[in-house]
Amino acid sequence: xxxxxxxxxxxxxxxxxxxxxxxxxxxxxxxxxxxxxxxxxxxxxxxxxxxxxxxxxxxxxxxxxxxxxxxxxxxxxxxxxxxxxx
Numbered sequence: 001x002x003x004x005x006x007x008x009x010x011x012x013x014x015x016x017x018x019x020x021x022x023x024x025x026x027x028x029x030x031x032x033x034x035x036x037x038x039x040x041x042x043x044x045x046x047x048x049x050x051x052x053x054x055x056x057x058x059x060x061x062x063x064x065x066x067x068x069x070x071x072x073x074x075x076x077x078x079x080x081x082x083x084x085x086x
Contacts, residue, residue: 005036006037006039007037007039009038009040009041009042010041011041011042012040012042013047029051040052045057045083046083049072049073049078050069050073053068054068054069055069057072065077065078
């Protein structure tokens with residue numbers, strides 16, 4: 001691969017063992033640290049937000065929540081609906 005500006009990833013953890021998921025997200029964080037923008041679609045909201053700068057929640061094709069990743073991780077609505085907390 002040359003020097004991409006954008007990497008699109010759709011469910012990179014789907015069907016993988018927990019060990020492989022950790023490795024995949026380590027690679028995602030490393031790619032991001034190199035300055036490459038990543039558009040990630042992922043059902044595992046916690047892992048996705050831990051690797052992201054920003055997050056968006058889509059429901060029925062509409063963006064219903066958005067914000068800085070850490071703010072979303074701390075949001076009680078996100079915790080209850082998507083992180084299995086609260």
